């Protein structure tokens with residue numbers, strides 16, 4: 001079966017090419033997926049912008065209203081890292097709805113990926129660190145609130161700690177957050193996840209994969225998970241501007257295969273999101289994000 005992929009052309013909010021956030025990676029990722037034969041038209045879905053009520057499951061009502069009205073206070077915009085104008089507001093609503101849709105497709109088909117998402121620094125009160133809304137937290141709470149699932153696992157392997165997801169889900173006993181990240185990376189003040197593993201600079205493939213391989217069975221031993229969200233951030237890569245963990249392409253490939261293979265072999269539905277990646281060579285970055293889809297398609 002072809003891999004279920006969620007995408008929208010307006011995931012790209014059209015930033016200037018020299019912006020610190022490489023916005024053009026979204027269309028380039030879809031191009032990379034088409035070139036690889038992974039974007040089967042019959043398995044492509046497009047989200048509608050997430051309604052306010054859905055976003056308010058995870059975020060403060062006043063903040064959601066501010067984003068939708070494009071009236072986010074400047075102080076918060078500075079923490080996010082860009083102005084929240086109409087295109088940014090729309091992309092945040094679409095990318096969040098995209099992860100909700102991918103999660104529903106994962107429950108139906110076993111696995112699905114959003115070609116965006118992983119905005120894990122957005123906390124309940126507000127956005128931060130290039131993240132406007134926390135798509136994974138919204139999707140987890142949406143599925144829990146409608147009774148589609150009872151136990152949700154978040155596996156966050158972006159190089160940055162999943163502080164926003166930890167903040168939003170900390171009082172939700174049906175959800176468990178696991179973050180493995182670079183110890184010295186943003187955010188300086190981390191918010192405690194269910195399980196945090198902080199790795200030193202220059203960790204490299206072998207040590208990284210060994211740690212991960214030991215943790216996955218522990219997570220599965222805790223509970224029978226109804227869905228696993230997987231943040232496959234590629235800022236762990238040696239050539240990433242913001243990463244410090246020094247993984248190679250082969251390391252990223254082995255990581256994604258390890259995570260996806262682990263949960264799929266147990267029949268746990270998996271929803272993949274792309275997470276962070278910050279390279280000035282955006283085509284190379286898009287190819288790195290495509291690895292998640294290559295690996296996921298083997299289990300579709």
Ligand SMILES: [Zn+2]
Pocket residue numbers: 158159160233235275276277
């Ligand atoms: Zn990151």
